[in-house]
Every structure is written in C-alpha cells, then in structure tokens.
Amino acid sequence: MRRWLGVAFILVSVAFGIQAQALRPLTVEDLLAFRRASDPQVSPDGRWVALTVTDHSIAENKAVSTIVLVPSAGGAVVPLTVSKGSNHSPRWLTTSTLAFMSTRDGESQVWIIDVTGGEARKLTTISSEVSGLQVSKDGAWIAFDSEVYPDCIDDDCNQRRAAEVVKRASKAKVFDRLPYRVWNSWKDGKRSHVFVQSVAGGPAKDATPGDFDAPPIDLGGAWDYGFSPDGRTLAYSKNTDPAVATSTNNDLFVVPVAGGDARRITENPANDAQPLYAPDGRSIAYLAMKRPGFEADRRVIMLYDVATGSRRAISEATDLSFGEMAWSPDGRYLYASADDRGARSVFRIAVKDGQVEPLLQEGVVTGLRIAPDGRSLYFLHDRMHRPAELYRMDLPNKKLTKLTGFNDERLKGLDLPAKEDVWFQGAGAANVHALLLKPPGFAAGKTYPLIYLIHGGPQGQWADQFHYRWSAQLFASRGFVVAMVNPRGSTGYGQAFTDQISGDWGGAVYEDLIKGLDHLVKAYPYIDGKRIAAAGASYGGYMVNWMLGQTDRFRCFVSHDGVFNPWSMYGTTEELWFTEWEFKGTPYQHPELYDRWSPLRNAAKFKTPTLVIHGQLDYRVDVSEGFQLFTALQRQGIPSKMLYFPDEGHWVTKPANAVLWYATVLDWIDAHTK
Numbered sequence: 001m002r003r004w005l006g007v008a009f010i011l012v013s014v015a016f017g018i019q020a021q022a023l024r025p026l027t028v029e030d031l032l033a034f035r036r037a038s039d040p041q042v043s044p045d046g047r048w049v050a051l052t053v054t055d056h057s058i059a060e061n062k063a064v065s066t067i068v069l070v071p072s073a074g075g076a077v078v079p080l081t082v083s084k085g086s087n088h089s090p091r092w093l094t095t096s097t098l099a100f101m102s103t104r105d106g107e108s109q110v111w112i113i114d115v116t117g118g119e120a121r122k123l124t125t126i127s128s129e130v131s132g133l134q135v136s137k138d139g140a141w142i143a144f145d146s147e148v149y150p151d152c153i154d155d156d157c158n159q160r161r162a163a164e165v166v167k168r169a170s171k172a173k174v175f176d177r178l179p180y181r182v183w184n185s186w187k188d189g190k191r192s193h194v195f196v197q198s199v200a201g202g203p204a205k206d207a208t209p210g211d212f213d214a215p216p217i218d219l220g221g222a223w224d225y226g227f228s229p230d231g232r233t234l235a236y237s238k239n240t241d242p243a244v245a246t247s248t249n250n251d252l253f254v255v256p257v258a259g260g261d262a263r264r265i266t267e268n269p270a271n272d273a274q275p276l277y278a279p280d281g282r283s284i285a286y287l288a289m290k291r292p293g294f295e296a297d298r299r300v301i302m303l304y305d306v307a308t309g310s311r312r313a314i315s316e317a318t319d320l321s322f323g324e325m326a327w328s329p330d331g332r333y334l335y336a337s338a339d340d341r342g343a344r345s346v347f348r349i350a351v352k353d354g355q356v357e358p359l360l361q362e363g364v365v366t367g368l369r370i371a372p373d374g375r376s377l378y379f380l381h382d383r384m385h386r387p388a389e390l391y392r393m394d395l396p397n398k399k400l401t402k403l404t405g406f407n408d409e410r411l412k413g414l415d416l417p418a419k420e421d422v423w424f425q426g427a428g429a430a431n432v433h434a435l436l437l438k439p440p441g442f443a444a445g446k447t448y449p450l451i452y453l454i455h456g457g458p459q460g461q462w463a464d465q466f467h468y469r470w471s472a473q474l475f476a477s478r479g480f481v482v483a484m485v486n487p488r489g490s491t492g493y494g495q496a497f498t499d500q501i502s503g504d505w506g507g508a509v510y511e512d513l514i515k516g517l518d519h520l521v522k523a524y525p526y527i528d529g530k531r532i533a534a535a536g537a538s539y540g541g542y543m544v545n546w547m548l549g550q551t552d553r554f555r556c557f558v559s560h561d562g563v564f565n566p567w568s569m570y571g572t573t574e575e576l577w578f579t580e581w582e583f584k585g586t587p588y589q590h591p592e593l594y595d596r597w598s599p600l601r602n603a604a605k606f607k608t609p610t611l612v613i614h615g616q617l618d619y620r621v622d623v624s625e626g627f628q629l630f631t632a633l634q635r636q637g638i639p640s641k642m643l644y645f646p647d648e649g650h651w652v653t654k655p656a657n658a659v660l661w662y663a664t665v666l667d668w669i670d671a672h673t674k
Contacts, residue, residue, distance in 0.1 A: 022413050023413060023414065023415040023440070023441075024413060024414065024415060024440070025414075025415055025439075025440040025441070025476075025477035025478070026414055026415075026416060026440075026471070026473045026474050026477045027474075027477065028474060028658065028659050028662045028663070029058065029659075030410065030414065031468060031471055031473075031474055031662075032056045032058055032468075032655050032658060032659070033056075033410060034387045034406075034407050034410055034466075034468075035053050035054070035055055035387075035406040035407055035410075036053070036054045036055075036056075036387070036388065036468070037051055037052070037053055037380055037388050037389060037390060037404065037406060038051070038052045038053075038054065038088075038366075038367065038380065038388075039051065039052045039088065039089060039090070039367060040070075040367045040369050040378050040379070040380060040390055041090050041091060041092055041369065042072065042092075042369045042370070042371055042372065042378055043072075043092050043095055044092055044094065044095050044372060045095045045372065046072055046371045046372045046373060046376075047071065047072055047073075047095075048069045048070065048071060048072060048115070049069070049070045049071075049072055049369070049378055049390060049403070050067060050068070050069055050070075050080070050090035050092065050098060051067070051068050051069075051070055051090070051390060051404070052065050052066070052067055052087075052088040052089065052090065053065065053066055053067075053068055053406060054066075054086075054088075056655045057655060058655045058656060058659055061654055061655050061656040062654070062655070063086070063655070064085070064086055065086040065087055065088040066079065066080075066081050066082070066087055067080045067081045067087050067088065067090045067098070067100055068080055069115060070390055070403050070404055071403075072371070072376070072378070072392065072403070074401065074403055077404060077406075080098070080113065080115060081100070081102070081113070081120070083102070083104040083120075084104055085102055085103035085104040085105070085106070086102065086103050087100055087101070087102045087103075087104065087111075088100065088101055088102075089101040089132075089133045091133055091134065091135040091142075092135070092139070093112065093135055093139035093199060094139050096114055096115055096116050097112060097113065097114055097115065097139070098112070098113050098115055099111070099112050099123065099133060099135055099142055099199070100112075100113065100120075100133070101130060101131070101133050102120070104120075105122070107129050108129040108130050108131065109122055109123070109124045109125065109126070109129065109130055110122075110123045110124040110130055110133060110142060110144065110197075111123060112199070123142070123197070123199065124142075124144070124197060124204060126146055126155055126195065126204050127155055127158055127159040127162065128146040128147055128148050128155070128158050128162070128190075129146060130144045130145075130146055131144065131145055131146070131222070132144055132145045132215070132221060132222030132225075133222070134222060134225060134226055134227065135199075135227070136227040136231035136257075137227065137229050137230075137231060138230075138231050139199060140198065140199055140200070140231055141196055141197070141198060141199065141227060141231050141257055142196070142197050142199060143194055143195065143196050143197075143207070143225060143226075143227065143234060144194070144195055144197075144204075145192050145193065145194050145195070145214075145215060145222065145225070146192070146193060146195055147190040147191070147192055147193075148190060148191060148193050148206070149161050149189060149190055149191075150190075150191040150193075150209070150210060150211045150212075151211075154203075155203070155204070165188070173186065173188065175187070175189070178243070178244070178245035178246075178574070178576065179217070179244065179245045179574035179575075179576075180574070181574055181619045182217045182218060182574050182619065183218075183574075183619055183620060183649060183650065184615075184617040184618065184619060184648075184649030184650065185617075185619075187217075191210075191211060191212060191213050191214075192213040192214065192215060192216070192217055193206050193207075193208045193209065193213075193214060194206075194207045194208045194214055194215065194225050194234065194236050195207060196234060196257050205259070207234055207236070207255055207257070208236060208238065208253075208255070208262070212238050212239065212240060213238070213239065213244070214236055214237065214238035214253075215236060215237055215238070216237060216238065216239045216244075216250050217244075218574075218575060219248060219250055219271060219273065219295060220237055220250060220273065223273075223274045223324075224236060224237040224250075224273055224274060224275070225237070225275070226275060226276060226277060227257070227277070228277045228281050229277055229278075229279060229280065229281040230281060231257060232256060232257055232258070233254050233255070233256060233257060234254065234255050234256075234257055235252060235253070235254050235265075235275035235277065235284055236252070236253055236254075236255070236275065237250045237251065237252055237253070237272065237273055237274075237275065238250065238251060238253055239251070245574060245575070245576040245577070246293070246576045246577050246580060247292070247293070247577060248270060248271045248289070248292060248293055248294065248295055248577050249268075249269055249270065249271065249292060250271050250272055250273055251264055251265075251266045251267070251268070251272050252264070252265050252266045252272050252273075252275050252284070252286055252304075253265065265284070265304055265309070266286075266288070266304070266311075268288055268289075268290075269292045270288070270289040270290050270291055270292045270293075270294070270297065271287075271288070271289040271295070271297070272286055272287070272288050272289075272302075273286060273287050273288075273299075274286055274287050274325065276325055276326075276327065278327055278331045279327055279328075279329055279330070279331050280331055281306065282305070282306055282307065283303045283304060283305055283306060284303070284304040284306065285301060285302070285303055285304075285325055285327070285334055286301075286302050286304065287299040287300065287301060287302070287322060287323075287325075288300050288302045288313075293577045293580065293581050294502075294577075294581050295459075295575075295577065295578060295581075296457070296459030296491070296498060297321075297495070298319070298320075298321040298495040298498075299321045299322050299323070300313050300315050300316060300322075301313065301314050301315040301322055301325065301334060301336060301349060302314070303351065313354075314334070314349060314350075314351060314354045315336075315349055315354060315356065316354065317354050317355070317356060318347075318356045319494045319495055320338040320339075320340065320347070320356070321338055321339065321491060321495065321498075322336040322337070322338045322347075323336065323337045323338060323339075323344075324336060324337045324366065324367070324368045325368070326368040326369060326370045326377075327370065328370060328374045329370065329372060329373065329374040330374060331351065332350065332351055332352070333348050333349060333350060333351060334348075334349045334351060335347070335348055335349075335359075335368050335370060335377060336349060336368070337365050337366070337368060338492070339461050339463070339491040339492035340361055340492050341361075341433060341492050341493060342421065342433055342435055342461065342462065342463055342464055342486060342492065343361055343362055343363060343364065343463055343464055343492070344363075344364040344365050344366070344463055344465075345358060345359075345360060345361040345362075345365065346358075346359045346360050346365045346368060346377070346379065347359060359377070359393065359395075359398060360381075360393065360398075360400075362383070362464065363381050363382055363383040363386075363463075363464050363465070364381070364382050364383070364388075364463050364464065364465040365379050365380070365381055366379065366380045366388070367379050367380045374395070375394065375395055375396065376392050376393065376394055376395060377392070377393045377395055378390065378391070378392055378393075378403075379391060379393070382465055382466040383418070383419075383464050383465070383466065384416075384418065384419045384435070384437065384464050384465060384466060384467075384472055384473065385416040385417060385418045385419070385466070385473070386411070386416070386466060387406075387407045387411075387466045388466065389402055389403070389404045389405065389406060389407070390402075390403045390404040391403060415440035415441060416440070416473050417437055417438050417439075417440065417442065417473075417476070419435045419436065419437050419464055419472070420435070420436045420437070420438075421433065421434075421435065421436075422434040422435070422436050422483075422516075422519070422520065422523075424515060424516055424519035424520075424523075425515065425519075426487065426488070426508070426511060426512035426515050426516065427488070427507075427508035427509075427511035427512050427515065428508065430488075430497070430512075432485065432486065432487060432512050432515075432516060433485075433486050433490075433493065434462075434483055434484060434485040434486065434516055434520070435462050435463075435464065435472075435483075435484045435486075436481070436482070436483050436484075436520070436524075437472045437473070437475075437476050437481065437482040437483075437484075438476070438481060438526075439476045439477070439478075439479045439480055439481060440476065440477060440479075442526075444526070445526075446526060447525070447526055447527065447528040448479060448480060448481045448526055448527065448528060449479070449480055449481070449528050449531035449532065449533070449555075449673040449674065450480065450481045450482075450483060450520070450521075450527050450528070450529075450531065450532045450533070451475045451476075451480045451481070451482050451483070451532075451533050451534075451535060451669060452483050452485075452513075452517060452532060452533065452534040452535070452554075453470065453472065453475065453482060453483065453484045453534075453535055453536065453540070454485070454513065454534060454535070454536030454539075454540035454543045454544065455484070455486070455490070455536065455539070455540050456536065456537050456538030456539045456540045456541070457489060457490075457491075457538070457539050458489040458501050458505070458509070458539035458542075458582075459489055459490070459491055459498050459501070460489075460490065460491060460539075461486050461490045461491050461492045462484035462485070462486055462490075463492075468658075469651055469652065469658075470537065471662075472484065474662060474666075475535075475666070478666055478669075478670060479674075480669075480673075481524070481526070481527050483516070483517075483520055485512065485513055485516040487501075487508075487509045487512030487513050487516070488500040488501045488504070488508045488509040488512055489501030489502075489509055489539075501582075502581060502582050503582065503583065503584050503593055504597075505539075505542065505546070505582065505593075505597040506543075506546045506550075506596075506597045509543070510543070510546065510547070510550065513543070513547075514551070517532070517553075530555075531555055531673040531674070532553065532554050532555060532673070533554060533555055533556045533557070533558070533669045533672065533673050534547060534554050534557055534558070535557070535558035535559075535560070535665065535669070536558070536559070536560065536562065537560035537561050537562070537613075538560075538561050538562065538620075538621060538650065539562075539563070540560070540562070541559040541560050541561050541562020541563070541621075542562045542563040542564075542599070543562075544557045544558065544559040544562055544610075545559055545562050545563065545564050545599035545629060546597070546599050546602075547608075548599060548602070548603075548605075548606045548607075548608055548610065549599055549601075549602025549603065549605040549606060550602070550605075552607050552608060554608055555608070555609070555672045555673045556608060556609045556610065556611070556668060556669060556671075556672035556673065557608055557609070557610040557611070558610070558611045558613070558665050558668065558669065559610060559611070559612050559613065559626075559629060560613040560614070561613065561614055561615065561618055561620075561621045561625075561626070561650055562621065562625065562626070562629070563599075563621055563625055564599050564600055564625045564626070564628050564629040564632075565598060565599075565600040565625065565628055566579070566583060566587065566593075566594040566597065566598050567587045567591075567594050567598070568622070568624060568625065568628070569621065569622070569625060570583075570586065570587050570594070572619075572622035572624060572625075573619070573620055573621065573622065574619050574620065575620060583597075599629075600628065600632070603632040603636070604636075606632065606633060606636060606638055607638065608638070609638065609639035609640065609668075609672055610629075610633055610638065610639075610640050611640070611641050611642075611643065611664065611665065611668040612626050612629050612630045612633070612640065612641070612642040612643070613626065613642070613643045613644075613645075613661070613664075613665075614626025614627070614642070614643075614644060614645070615644075615645040615646075615647075615648035615649050615650065615651075615652070616644070616645065616646045616647070616648070617647065617648060617649040618648070618649045618650045619649070619650075620649075620650045621650065623644075626642065626644070627642075630642045641664075641668065643660070643661065643664050645657055
C-alpha cells in the first residue's frame with residue numbers, strides 16, 4: 001500500500017512539474033493577442049451590458065472593434081456586430097435597440113441595430129464624420145462631435161471646403177492663431193462642435209456654433225456633453241478665452257436641444273468639466289479645479305442647482321481627485337473613480353453630506369455604470385497580471401462577480417507574477433510608494449538585473465494595471481526585476497504630493513527616484529545593483545535625459561518622447577499652459593527654470609548608452625527634442641541609437657510598430673545589462 005502511495009505521489013509530482021514547466025513568459029505576440037474590453041453600457045431593463053471588444057492584428061497592422069452583449073446575471077457572451085470595419089461606442093436607445101459608431105462603409109457614422117435580430121441601418125451621413133456618441137434617456141436624440149469649419153452653416157459647405165483642400169495643388173498650411181495643431185493632428189481652420197440629431201430622422205444640427213471648440217480640443221471629450229433626463233437640454237463644456245493655448249478655463253453651458261441660445265452656468269476661471277445631469281434633472285454634477293492654468297489640479301465634484309443656479313462642492317472632505325462619475329437612480333449617491341495609491345479605486349459619495357465610502361481599492365476600475373434598479377455597479381477591472389474584464393458589484397454586500405472571460409484561455413500557460421508594494425523614504429523623509437514585479441520563473445538565491453520605469457505626466461501614476469504600451473510583464477519577461485516608483489508629482493497620494501514637482505522637475509522627484517533605487521538594491525538582495533537600466537516616456541523620457549547628466553550608475557537608458565531642451569519644447573508644443581505652469585512662465589520672461597532644469601545644459605556630462613525614440617506626429621513633445629538628444633549623444637561618441645516612427649504621435653499605437661518598439665527596447669537593454 002505504501003508503495004502505491006509513493007508511486008501516486010511521484011505521478012502527482014510529475015504532473016505538477018509538467019504543469020509548472022508549461023508556464024512561460026509573456027511575448028509581445030501574446031500581449032497584442034489579448035482582447036481589450038471597453039465602454040460598458042447597461043440596458044434600460046438591466047438585462048444586458050453592451051461592450052466594445054477590440055482585437056489587434058499584427059499581420060494587418062490594425063485594430064478592429066466589435067460589440068458584444070453580456071448578460072448582467074452572467075452567462076454566454078452574445079456577439080452583436082460582425083461586419084467589417086470597427087464597431088464601437090454602443091448606446092442603448094430602448095431595451096431592444098442600440099445606437100453605435102461604425103466604419104463599416106469606410107467612414108465613421110452612427111448606426112442603429114435591433115439586438116433581437118436584423119440588419120443595422122445608418123442614421124448619420126455628416127461629411128465630417130462622427131465621434132463621441134451620446135444618447136438621450138428617452139432614446140429620441142443622439143449627440144456627437146465633429147470637426148467642422150466654423151463659418152459653414154450646413155454640411156454642404158463643409159463638404160465643399162474639404163473637397164477644395166484635397167484638390168489644391170499646394171499643400172501649404174496658413175494659420176494665424178494658437179494652437180494650430182493638437183496631439184497628432186493639424187487644426188486646419190476647423191473647430192470641434194457638438195451636433196444633435198433626431199433618431200426619427202432629419203439632418204444633424206450644430207448645437208454649439210461659433211468660432212470655439214466645444215467640446216474643447218484638450219482636457220475634453222465625449223464625457224464633456226450630455227442630455228438632460230427629459231431630452232430637452234444639452235449640457236456641454238467650452239473654452240471662450242481668447243488664448244486657448246494658454247488656458248484651461250473650460251466652462252459649462254446649457255442649450256435647448258430644439259434650438260436657441262446657450263447659457264453659461266459656471267464662471268470659475270479654472271477648469272470645469274464632465275457635466276452629468278441627476279436622474280431627476282434638478283441638478284448637474286461636474287468636476288471643477290481651483291487653479292487656472294494647471295491641468296493636474298484636484299478635481300472636486302460640484303453640484304449645480306438647475307432652478308436656482310447655486311452650486312456646492314460635495315467631495316471637499318477628501319483629498320482625492322475624481323474622474324469618471326455615475327449617478328445612483330434615486331439621486332442619493334454619486335459613484336466615482338480616482339487615482340488612489342497605485343490603484344484607480346471606486347467610491348460612493350453621499351450627495352446630502354459628502355460622505356465618501358470606498359467600494360474597491362485594488363487594481364484599476366474604468367467604465368463605471370449603474371444598474372437601473374441601483375443595486376449593482378458594473379465596471380471593467382484589471383490588474384498588472386490580469387487584463388480588463390467586466391465585473392458586477394452587488395452594492396448591498398459589495399460582492400464581486402466576474403461576467404466575462406475574454407482572455408481566460410490566453411492566460412493559461414503564461415507566467416504573470418503579481419506586483420508587490422514597496423514603501424521607502426524619499427526626499428525630505430516623505431513616504432514614497434513603488435510597485436515591484438519579479439521576473440517569471442523567479443528563483444530564490446539568484447540575482448537579476450533591474451529595469452527602472454519612470455512614468456510620464458508628470459502628474460500621473462504607475463498603477464496595478466495591465467498596461468499595453470508600457471507592459472511591466474513584458475519588461476520582466478526576459479528575466480528582469482521591474483520597479484515602478486511613484487515619486488513627487490504622482491497622483492493618488494494627495495494634491496500636495498502632486499504639486500511638489502511643478503517648478504522642480506529635476507529636484508525632489510529625482511531624489512525620490514535615486515533614494516528608491518538605493519532602497520531596492522539594499523532591501524532586495526536578488527536585485528543586481530550593478531546591472532540597472534532606466535526607461536521612461538514623455539516626462540519619464542525627460543527624467544531619463546536629466547539622469548544622463550546627473551549619474552553614471554545606470555548601464556543604459558531608454559528615452560521615449562522626452563523633453564531635452566525646455567526652451568525649444570516651449571516653442572513647439574501646442575499645450576502652452578502646461579509649460580507656463582510647470583516652468584512658472586515663458587522662457588523669454590522667466591528663463592531661470594528653463595535653464596536650471598534643462599538636460600541640454602548638462603550634455604557635456606553624458607556617458608551612458610541611450611536609445612532615443614520619437615514619433616514624427618508627436619505635437620505635444622515635438623520630434624525635434626528626440627533629434628537634439630540623439631545629436632548630442634552621437635556628437636560626443638556615446639553609444640546611442642534612435643528609433644524614429646514617421647507615422648506615430650506621442651504613443652505607439654499600430655501593432656507592427658509596437659512589435660518593433662518592444663523588440664528594439666528589450667534588445668537594447670539586454671545588450672547593456674546581460
């Protein structure tokens with residue numbers, strides 16, 4: 001008997017050994033094969049959640065989105081759209097009909113489909129195409145935004161003007177104001193306007209005419225407009241300051257859907273955004289900042305009384321800066337997300353007294369939606385070792401139920417470690433948080449090289465998130481420990497902590513990062529302190545460039561879209577309020593900080609091998625910043641390489657380019673640390 005027990009034990013052990021050996025590190029092909037869920041929408045009867053699912057093809061070098069229906073009680077996912085092109089942004093009109101956006105006939109327009117069966121029909125035909133779909137509660141109206149010529153009074157005019165540009169032999173551009181380009185596209189004299197259109201038929205009507213962007217071209221989007229519950233009024237945001245490139249002063253307006261004059265409802269000189277009508281229509285929730293010109297100020301939830309015009313803050317009791325919001329059907333609560341110590345958590349805020357209750361404080365929560373009966377909350381939830389899936393939280397007991405498993409099969413066989421939390425004392429003995437990821441197949445007693453990732457923003461955070469553009473799992477896949485520190489300037493640790501980077505780009509934040517590195521090497525013996533690489537993008541790229549002139553303890557650097565010369569950055573970026581806030585003015589009026597925190601000024605001290613990456617279409621941090629850095633490295637004989645993307649902006653979005661990006665970055669780090 002003992003002999004057979006021993007044989008059984010050996011067989012079980014072998015089986016478990018085979019299973020363990022089958023686990024393998026993530027590859028870039030695995031990463032791009034994951035299905036990406038977004039934009040959940042609960043049906044009016046609460047039975048279904050419509051969801052967009054996006055698939056990326058390396059072979060076709062594109063992403064395609066489809067819409068699926070998920071039973072709210074759990075069960076099999078039902079595909080809804082199967083046509084070519086991308087189908088996304090589902091919005092319920094009735095319990096059986098959905099409006100959605102689609103490129104199935106080559107251009108982005110709104111379509112309507114009966115979820116019980118039948119073919120979709122096209123609703124909009126506007127020549128300037130459609131983005132940011134919203135619908136009224138009664139399903140009678142849709143709203144969307146489109147880039148149009150502000151002096152055109154109808155679509156025929158816009159169509160003629162666009163055709164004239166295409167036919168013009170000279171492709172020269174003429175512009176006479178700022179900004180003339182945004183993120184990765186040129187304005188070309190156009191403005192973003194919100195249109196409304198009856199679902200019953202008829203032409204789309206410009207609800208926000210004039211020589212302004214509504215919603216704003218930056219710090220705005222589809223969340224910046226929405227219908228009143230009775231469908232008679234549209235609330236939206238607009239910046240009317242004469243110099244929009246230096247202003248964050250988005251204000252809220254309301255306008256009758258049937259036509260009429262718009263009325264401004266906020267006078268705050270700082271940013272007001274995301275108007276969201278209460279279920280009874282008597283108030284509008286929105287997010288407000290206090291300091292003009294600062295895009296990363298704390299966002300406080302405000303309530304505007306429609307009848308009296310009065311307003312009050314309901315989230316002042318917490319230092320959280322809120323993002324997405326959703327009303328409870330009875331109007332007693334607002335559900336909202338916020339960056340929260342390396343997570344994006346969800347909270348319930350009582351409208352009456354502002355009491356804030358945490359509901360989930362791990363991982364990253366997006367796409368907050370409430371059930372019609374108010375008893376369940378739906379959202380997407382992901383963590384560093386698990387892609388986003390749809391979850392239902394039963395509010396009476398906070399029970400979580402996973403409703404989708406789009407990537408369950410893809411996760412099988414992959415070794416994806418969970419993150420660990422690290423706290424240490426940074427500059428001025430402040431408590432600083434970091435996320436640490438061990439490599440797949442980690443073995444005690446071995447030492448591993450370290451990749452030190454630095455986030456952008458600079459007002460942002462590394463979170464317990466399954467990131468696709470900066471995948472900690474993929475960085476770890478080649479046998480690296482990965483560390484992600486949230487130094488000064490990071491969000492989720494109180495507004496004072498966020499504020500402490502402005503005007504001090506290479507000061508306390510740099511000290512935080514170096515002290516974090518010292519702590520990690522000392523506290524974790526498996527980290528080889530002599531084999532360390534650092535990589536970052538945007539502000540993270542700036543910090544890499546700054547470190548180049550401050551320290552030689554890194555084996556190599558990767559600088560993606562980083563600021564190298566703050567003077568030229570100011571003259572080429574389109575978001576002037578950012579640089580004027582961060583460097584306390586213009587470089588020709590207040591040059592001190594532009595000089596003090598300039599990596600260019602320290603270029604003679606550069607020694608470390610550096611990979612430079614930049615995209616031609618990056619208008620936030622112009623490609624010239626990358627060229628200047630590469631020239632400085634090459635001119636001094638420092639081992640360096642540049643990866644240049646003629647078809648990418650501030651982010652690398654095309655699948656084939658992502659494959660090349662990861663291969664180039666990881667090969668570079670491998671070559672210098674192993």
